[in-house]
Amino acid sequence: MQDYQKRLALNLLAYAVQKNTDLAQLCSLSGVELAELKSESSPGLTTQQINALWLNATELSHDSLFGLHFGESLQVAALGVVGELIRHSRTIGEALTHAAAFSHLITDVLTMEVNRSGQTFTIQFIPATASRNGSxxxxxxxxxxxxxxxxxEADGLILQKIQPTTVRIPIEPINLPEYERVLRCSSIQNATDYVMEFDGRYWDEPILAADYDLQAVLLRKVSVLDEAYSNAKSLRERINNFLLANAYLGVPTLDAIASNLNVSSRSLQRKLQEEGVTYQQLTDSIRKSLALHYLQAGQYPIKEVSCILGYNELSAFNRAFRRWTGTTPVSYQKEHLSGFVVSDS
Structure with missing residues (x-):
């Protein structure tokens, strides 16, 4: 995991230099030693260092859309073995499926979901709670x-520019033309989620560099990395990520989550106890994070937010929210949405 974070950080530094950013100043402000970052034996970057790199690169490059432009320039080879697996997949659909399955090896910022339905398919980027609650x-x-x-990254795989039919993303109107250019879409909708929808014809588009024998080798190699990553993560983190990624399905019971992890409910409780937390505490934390997100977004009535989070009665949600924040959902939303009409029904 740490090797991939360092690889991405090095690419970020290289791109920042292309934007006429002073490398020494960027590293100094971010608390990063370039020599250590290049060393294979050095420890990985901390979350604080990674965040500082993004913040300082954006400020020093004088590019308010630094992330958008960095993503436009980076090549899939920068992802190492995961990138090679993507490059040697049979089709675009298979490549995206692999990218989603192993996205957690590249970043803790988000997870990816790829869904195919009828004549279209979508890629959804689901932020981790810690990322959304940060800067x-x-x-x-x-x-x-x-x-x-x-x-x-798909351009080099099939030698044509793939264009989404629709993009959903929180966006400032002043930057809309640049998002339309980089994301190649004139239908960009202001929303709280991050989704790109594509014409289904791209799904089975063959990848020119596909090597099926090599792909099998790469898949085994990435699977070993994935297993090591999963074993290294605490049960608490695994459950937290699962709850967040599947929040749209509601919060599952202890028995349901135990079944998903292929352990007994009693064993799950015992392992969580060893990590100093209960399942109720984890679900409570997820509900709180999602409640704050939905209310800040202002796109859902409070009663609907209550239902999404699994509360049968609005009064139960109100009590829980007051326990989390010391105020009511209505008051909280009014504070964060001045100028908007707030409804509790």
Missing amino acids: PLIFRQMMDFFMAFTLH
């Missing part, structure tokens, strides 16, 4: 980067 500027740069990179 809005850093969060936005990272989300822009991964959307632009995912789109442009």
Whole structure:
């Protein structure tokens, strides 16, 4: 995991230099030693260092859309073995499926979901709670980067420019033309989620560099990395990521999550206890994060937010929200959405 983070950080530094950024100043402000970053034996970057790199690169380059432009320029080879696996997939659909399956090896910022339905398919970028709750500027740069990179990485695979039919993304009107250019879409909708929809004809488009024998070798290699990554992560992190990625399905019961992880409910409880947390605490934390996100977005009535989070009664949601924040959902939303009409029904 750390090797991929360092690889991405080195590419970020290289791109920042192309934008006439002083490399020494960028590293100094971010608390990063370039020699250590290049060393294979050095420890990985901390979350604080990674965030500082994104923030300082954006400021020093004087590019408010640094993440978007960085994603447009990066090549899939920068992802190492995961990138090679993508490059040697049979079709665009298969490449995107692999990219989504192993995205957690590249970043903790988000997970990817690829869904095919009828004549279209979509790529959804689901932010991790920690990323969404951090600096809005850093969060936005990272989300822009991964959307632009995912789109442009496909160019070299089939030698044609893939164009989304629709893009959903939180966007400032003043930057709309540049998002339309980089994301190649004139139908960009202002929304709270991050989704690109494509014509289904791209799904089965063959990849020119496909090597099926090599792909099998790469898949085994990436699977070993994935297993090591999964074993290294705590059960708490794995459950947290699962709950966040599947939030649209509601919060599952302890028995349901245990079944998903192929363990007994009693074993799951015991392992979580060893990590100093209960399943109820994890679900409570997820509900709180999602509640704050939905209310800040302002696109859902409070009663609907309550239902999304699995509360049968609005009064139960109100009590839980007051326990989390010391205020009511209505008051909280009014504070964050001045100028908007707020409804609790």
